[in-house]
Amino acid sequence: MPEGLWLQIAMGGAFGLLIGSFLNVVIYRLPKMMEREWAAGCAEISGQELAAQEAFNLFVPRSRCQQCGHQIRWYENIPVLSYLALRGKCSACATPISMRYPLVELVTGALFAWCLWRWGWSWTAAAWCVFVAVLVALTLIDWDTTLLPDDLTLPLLWLGLIAAALGFSSIPLSDAVWGAVAGYMSLWLIYWAFKLATGKEGMGFGDFKLFAALGAWFGWQALVPIILMASVIGAIVGIAMKLRSSLREGGVVPFGPFLSMAGLTAMLFGPQAILRVVGL
Incomplete structure (x- = not known):
């Protein structure tokens, strides 16, 4: 296999890891965003007023521990490596972090790498x-x-x-x-x-x-x-x-x-x- 292709595959895999990290956000937040939209629609139809809520979308607020609210620092959010460094636990409260997060990153990275191997850049x-x-x-x-x-x-x-x-x-x-x-x-x-x-x-x-x-x-x-x-x-x-x-x-x-x-x-x-x- 040409050396340049190996580099393309590695870059594709690394980019896939990053996308996999973002997909974890999408998987968790998109259904909750839909629930908010439904609640707002129902409130509008019924003439009720919803209490003010903080902005919530795919980009804000910053990722945090669901147990203690600890905001995830950038170096705690490096795909796969941060999970291994933290030993699968929150750095603040030691609550176990689901292994699904690094698995999503790894699967996405592997599939992106395959796409680059199959079709090139x-x-x-x-x-x-x-x-x-x-x-x-x-x-x-x-x-x-x-x-x-x-x-x-x-x-x-x-x-x-x-x-x-x-x-x-x-x-x-x-x-x-x-x-x-x-x-x-x-x-x-x-x-x-x-x-x-x-x-x-x-x-x-x-x-x-x-x-x-x-x-x-x-x-x-x-x-x-x-x-x-x-x-x-x-x-x-x-x-x-x-x-x-x-x-x-x-x-x-x-x-x-x-x-x-x-x-x-x-x-x-x-x-x-x-x-x-x-x-x-």
Whole structure:
């Protein structure tokens, strides 16, 4: 492998670590920002006044310990290294810090490095790095809250169409458009068939939009492999959680994380590789 490519891969991985650190902020704060918006909307409709609150978005206030309120200093926020130096504990109150934080950074860094190895220093690699970052965030937000925010799914859909139009995703724009249409409509029809048959909602509208986004990135031909892999992974995880009695109230297992995992698998190995794995 050329020496210059190694440098590109290392730079991509390092940048991915930084983006992973930011994704941890997005995963934690975006649902809370949505809750604030909903509360403000409800208050406006009902004519009530909300108490003044401090600014809260992806950039302010500064990150702090959720237990003691200690503000995280810059040198305590270096991806992975700070976690190791602090031994996974808050420097002020010694409250354990979830290992998920460095894992998100490592996974994002590894996937960014892979994109640079696969496509080199190019706009195509940049496009797929954005794809990776959004799916990592959506996976954990949906797992935590059963929400797939439009602020992430809709830009991912449009970026998939733009990537196809500019030749970054190696599929024709027509395949991307029909992939988005088929992705949305297929789950929409399943949703209504299930609701009419049982009176229950089997999935949320965010799943339709995420599947549409994956169709835009990979084309309509990839939808069957992606939904097969997502269903298999979801079934395995759901059964395991049921056996361990770890299902959340109502027995809900969000489907978005498994769609995201299938999308990342399709990026790494190609949609057809998924069919070979499941024997088709």
